[in-house]
Amino acid sequence: MCIISFLCECVHGCLQSVRRGGSWIAASFSIKVEGNMKTADILAFLYKPQIVEVWKMAEGGEKHPDVLGERERKMRDSNLPYSLRSNFTSLMRRLENRVREMETYLNQFLTIEEILRVGMIDDPRRKINMVLRYVLHRNEKEHESFMRYLIEKRYITEKDLQEFKHVPDAPEYRQLTAEDFNRPEIRRFVEKELEVTTILDYLYERYLINLEEYEEMERASSRIEQVRILLAILQRRRDDSWTSKFCYILNTFGHHRILRGMQNIKNQHHIGMQESDIPVFGSTFKLDTDHQTQIALREQSAADLNNHWQNDDHRITGTRPGCVEFMLLSGSKKACKILDKDDQEEKCRTFLQSLTSMTDVKKTLKPGQIFKIKVQMFDSSLPIVPAEKAKNMDFNLAIKICKTNLIGDLKVKVIMNLLVEHEMINQFTVAKLSETSEENLIKEYLIYLLGSSEEDKLKQVLAKARESETLQAFVDHIEQWRCVECYRKTLLTFFQNVEDEIDTKIMEKTLIGENDVPDLLTNVCIHKAENISRGDRAKLFLQYILTNENILMRFAAVFATMSKVVLTHTSCVYCSKDKSTSRPTDDTPAYTFVVEDVNGEFVVRSTEKRKNGTKFPERRHKYESFHDSVHYTRFVNGAGIGCITKERRSKLFRKYKEHAENESVQSVDNTINDEISSYDDLDGINIMTHDRHGWRKNAKDTTVVALGEKTHKVMDCEHVTKS
Structure with a gap:
């Protein structure tokens, strides 16, 4: 007799016993046994409180608490192997900070290949996620052994384990059918917006996908590929009940905006955010004046500049090196358009007046000093780091960025000998590595060790590796990724691919804890994530990090560990063999202002405005050139302003x-x-x-x-x- 038939007969016998005893249960549940039901589903059902009551009444347990307690304990024990899946997310939350304490047990429980893969993950939550999936691949006996270990070590208690979680098939979630998800416009919308990793664990825990489908999405090379796999699973089900439960998961776990967007597309309603809701980045104030004043302005922090400007519509995010170009983050597209209106010159004058009132800047001013300012879009082709500081990226970070490309150039024996020589790997680990026949796995682990080692030791290893002809390409590959401008140029080249990959977790890990990040940016990208399009947030986020060296380095570390997108190196203007820097002529009009001393205070006035009926003359350099050198000599001698003599x-x-x-x-x-x-x-x-x-x-x-x-x-x- 199969286990399903046996369990059903047990339930039927219990109900008959209850009826024979003269009692009646107004049961509000029904049992529908199908050929494809799993034992875990049946056991989870039998452990429901209503079923336990049936057992109590059938066996007279309500009169014998000891008998009831023993029977409940046996029921829990029989259900223990199956509680791992139904408690998948809660186990991750409880164990993510204690996974290091479990290393001794896991070294005995897991295979060498599994130990190596788990060891290469630094994030505790992702580490315990992989451990639990390896356990789920084992048989029921090993499931039970693992769960008993967790209970014995008091990582969890039996009371922590929840029953099978039922996903309701509610009418309000049946507005979308399986056919609707096959519509091109809905597929494009879901591909652009859905962050699969935020619901993947819940889909598995609630029995909407199986372990093989879960891991297929985990192995996907990009976020969009994950979405496409999920939509393919949905089409294979062809079940409106499954679709309804999927919509319930979306709504419950923070994707109600996506659900509403799909419903609007189906009903042919316009979707999108209002312009006033989305910040805009890219406008700049480019300023030219005396050198000392420019230095003083560049030394001011973004926070100090904003405190003096006090403009609610625009926030300064930083300045570009080599010139004074203030990069603005506008509160909305509507606010950004203010700079395009006729009063643009007056806004520039007000902006300069606030800058010149700063103490350190004020010390460098002179009466009659000229300021020229342009309002233009940020030019991404210009570097944000000077040439002498471009190769400023740590070797560790460079290795993490190009780890996929390094596998082909790595020679296992040579690198392993270097690591042993510099005491970066012990003989026990070497022996463990020799137990696996997966060469690529060994290479990945060695690259992980290099990327996780101390910077000084890593420099010594790479210096030694450069002496070996077999590792020249390996070292050169790492060296070229140390250039910050090359990494930035690569992101600009593959802008759309990177934008499609960025999700809320990447934005959080990049921005949280960083200084001088505008509150407007943090609010939009993180705190209001549920109400604003992922695509809009990702574009704004990426535009911002491409203008800030420190945030760019932080993003590089996060993106290298959280994304599987492989970037192809693109050389910057400093590293490229083609040193051509020709660009279209900048014909953006410049506004000219002059600083005047009025009763001991510096006042900024426009040279185009008239005062007392006269126009302010534009100040010329004292060495103004003329076509005729004789005229030039006569002019400067007559004016007494000095000249460069022939001698x-x-x-x-x-x-x-x-x-x-x-x-x-x-x-x-x-x-x-x-x-x-x-x-x-x-x-x-x-x-x-x-x-x-x-x-x-x-x-x-x-x-x-x-x-x-x-x-x-x-x-x-x-x-x-x-x-």
Whole structure:
């Protein structure tokens, strides 16, 4: 007799016993046995309070508490192996901070491959999640053994274990059918918005998906792929009851906005957020003035700048190095449009007036000082880090970013010997690694050890590795990812892929605890996550981190550990062989202001405004150039403002001539080497000559410039005379 039939006969016998005893139970439940029901489902059902009452009345347990207690204990024991799944999420919450205490037991319970994979996870919740899934792959006897271990060690108690959680099939969640989820517009909406990881555990715990389907989504290479797998499972079920329960899960666990959005699409209602609800990032104030004032402005924190500006519509998020460009976060698109109106110049003047009132800035001001300011969109192509600080990323972080790409270049024996030599791995671990035949798993574990080691030791290992020819590519791969600007350029290149992958957890781990993050950004990206589109939040978040070096580094560490998206390295302007930095001419109009001393206070006025009927003249540099040098000399001598004399120019020429020649020779040598390295089969190199000697062939003197055919760089420059 099968277990299902046996259990059903037991229940039937209990009910008959109750009737024979003269009692009557107004039972509000019914039993429907299907061929595909699992033993766990039946046992969970039998342990419900209503069923326990049936057992009590059938056996007279209400008259014998000891008998009842013994029977309930046996029932709990028989249900213990199946309580693991129905308590999946609660067990993770209780055990995530105690998983390290369980290491000795887990080393005996898990296989070596499972131990290595668990060991490579730093996040405690993800670690215990993997442990529980490995336990669930075992048989019922091992399930029971694991649960008894948790109870004996008092990690949990029997009272903590909950019964089977029933997901209601309520009418209000039957508005969407399985067919609706196959509509292209609903699929696109769900792919854009749903964060599967937030409901995945509950879908498994409530028996909507099985363990194989759970792990298929866990192995997915991106968030969108996870959503597509889930939608495929939904289509395989083709069951409106399952769809109804899925909608219940969405609504219960923070995705009511997605549920409402799908219902609106089905009913052909417009969905979306109002413009005033979504902040906008990207407008900048670019300022040009005296050097000392620029330095003082760049040294001010974003918080101090905002305190002086006191503008509710716009918040300053930081300044770009190399110039003074204030990056603004606007409260909404409507607020951002204020900068496009006719009073833009007055708003710029008010902004400058607030800046010049800051104590450190005020010390650098002089009466008559000129300020030029432009209102424009943030130019992402310009670096945010100067060249000398670009390679500022730790080796540990660089390894985490490119870990997937390192597997092919890693030589197991060579790296393992280096780790043993520098005491970064012990012989016991080496012996354990030798027990597995999965070479890729060993490589992943060694890369994890490198990425988790101390920075100083890691530098020593990589310096030693560079001496080995077999590890040159491995070290070079790590080195190229140390450039912050290269990482930023890579994010810009794959902007849409990264934006699609960013979820609320990534935003939380990046922003929480960081200083000088605007409250408006934190509120929108994290605290109001349930009410604002994931796509809108991700775009705003990504735009912000691409302007802030510290937040960008923090994001790199979080994204490398929480995402499986593989980024292909893209060289920045500093690391690229093509050093071209040509950009379209910036024709954005600039407003010009002058600082005046009015009764001991500095006042900012526009040069375009008239005072007492006269226009403020624009201040010119005292070395203003003219086409005719004779006119220039006469002008500066007559005005008494000084000039650079011929003798002084000759002295400067003699002083710097030697240095310029040395730089020229070195540049030519480097170019020739670059040109030679550009040929696969070297039997000579090709050159092109500058065309000036062609159309000036009748000139007495001319200069011929030789360019490399491959690199288009100057290889030599010769003076040619007609004679």
